[in-house]
Amino acid sequence: MNKETKSVLPFDVFSQEFKTNPYPVYAHLRDHAPVYRTELPDGQGMWLITRYADVMSVMKDNRFVKDIRNALTKEEFEQIPRKPEVLEQFSQNMLDLDVPDHTRLRTLVHKAFTPRYIDQLHDRIEQIIDELLDTMEGEEEVDLIHSFAYPLPITVIAELLGIPPEDKNQFRAWSDDLVAGSGVLDLDDSQLAISVALAEYFRKLFAIRRNEPQDDLISALVQVEEQGDRLNESELLAMAVLLLIAGHETTVNLLGNGMLTLFQHPEQMEKLKGDLSLIPGAVEEMLRFSSPVEMATPRFTSEAVELNGTIIPRGEMVMLVLASANRDPEQFPNPEIMQIDRQENRHLAFGMGIHFCLGSPLARLEGQMAFTALLKRFPNLQLKVPVEELIWRSNLVLRGLEKLPVVLTDNMYKGL
Numbered sequence: 001m002n003k004e005t006k007s008v009l010p011f012d013v014f015s016q017e018f019k020t021n022p023y024p025v026y027a028h029l030r031d032h033a034p035v036y037r038t039e040l041p042d043g044q045g046m047w048l049i050t051r052y053a054d055v056m057s058v059m060k061d062n063r064f065v066k067d068i069r070n071a072l073t074k075e076e077f078e079q080i081p082r083k084p085e086v087l088e089q090f091s092q093n094m095l096d097l098d099v100p101d102h103t104r105l106r107t108l109v110h111k112a113f114t115p116r117y118i119d120q121l122h123d124r125i126e127q128i129i130d131e132l133l134d135t136m137e138g139e140e141e142v143d144l145i146h147s148f149a150y151p152l153p154i155t156v157i158a159e160l161l162g163i164p165p166e167d168k169n170q171f172r173a174w175s176d177d178l179v180a181g182s183g184v185l186d187l188d189d190s191q192l193a194i195s196v197a198l199a200e201y202f203r204k205l206f207a208i209r210r211n212e213p214q215d216d217l218i219s220a221l222v223q224v225e226e227q228g229d230r231l232n233e234s235e236l237l238a239m240a241v242l243l244l245i246a247g248h249e250t251t252v253n254l255l256g257n258g259m260l261t262l263f264q265h266p267e268q269m270e271k272l273k274g275d276l277s278l279i280p281g282a283v284e285e286m287l288r289f290s291s292p293v294e295m296a297t298p299r300f301t302s303e304a305v306e307l308n309g310t311i312i313p314r315g316e317m318v319m320l321v322l323a324s325a326n327r328d329p330e331q332f333p334n335p336e337i338m339q340i341d342r343q344e345n346r347h348l349a350f351g352m353g354i355h356f357c358l359g360s361p362l363a364r365l366e367g368q369m370a371f372t373a374l375l376k377r378f379p380n381l382q383l384k385v386p387v388e389e390l391i392w393r394s395n396l397v398l399r400g401l402e403k404l405p406v407v408l409t410d411n412m413y414k415g416l
């Protein structure tokens, strides 16, 4: 093992140190072990794929499946301990399934997330943003995650689904607890209890919408379920949970990580404030440079696959490290430099292939509108604490901050 290797290996993917800056480890893996096997704390093997070209090719390769049943023989599958029923139901969602179920489920909701449909939400999103900024006005400092980055996407997705506004905060607490560990580790007892509560909540809401349909996505899906052959009840539940969680746990990190990135690159911040028409490109660069989804959700090899000279046996769990692919110098010139007007920015922050993010038009719209409004209203926004004091959430798949304390004004008259 050379000196450079010793300094970055081994690493703990859940540690604060790693979450704060995983990029040196990824640079090392890309150079020395682009197809790297490590283990989770529970002993489960996990392959990390870190080069852009490899991540791209795996995303398009149907030998890598999402549903573990398609990677194991029936006998092997039966030897795995069964998950509690509620989790079996939650896993009937498009992100955890393969063709043809994936296609059937995605087709049902695809239309509601096309750019054309999402653009109709523009005025309502603007209103939500303005209300949040109004509440911040008058404060000297706020936690930007708590006051802005979190409430915006959860309000939008909750309204789109048709969750009553008064239940939004309950959801936020549930979802927060649920994503800790993020799908690859077994849930603890309290997470299991939350899953049961979430399932019960949704079942009640389905019944209410069945009797009195509204103009929302849950009402539309309940009607599809009633027709019988395209969506069963577990799938309906799984769809609602996926959309709710994917719809806000990710965008919060785009807003939080993106803002932090601007604080860390003051010259880029000034450039952006000077010309807000650069915002769409800046959001793409934030997605690349500080990817909100660090790794795609698990895939499994349905046969032994050779990747970059390494053989991954059948039935292994494979994680595509999007944050690393997005900093691969083979794809991006000067990848470690944040450039809001970067040309040719084909990042993989939303994935690729059949599971390409369904919500990307919504995430982009929310991101662009949020940064525009925030920089207009609070042009003197500053980070309140040294970067080293920021705490990152302990999560394998997502990368985001617990809190982002900011000062809203220069407060130049204070003390006069």
Ligand code: HEM
Pocket: 094, 095, 096, 106, 157, 242, 243, 244, 246, 247, 248, 250, 251, 254, 292, 293, 296, 297, 298, 322, 348, 349, 350, 351, 352, 354, 355, 356, 357, 358, 359, 360, 362, 363
């Ligand atoms: C900045 C915000 C977001 C990022 C970075 C992001 C990222 C991703 C990524 C990387 C995937 C693919 C995962 C994989 O292949 O394993 C994905 C899938 C998905 N995303 Fe997003 N997402 C964001 C926002 C949203 C929003 C707002 C929604 C709204 C509902 C959403 C819904 C989904 C769904 C349903 C899938 C599964 C698609 C499928 O399996 O066909 N996402 N997202």
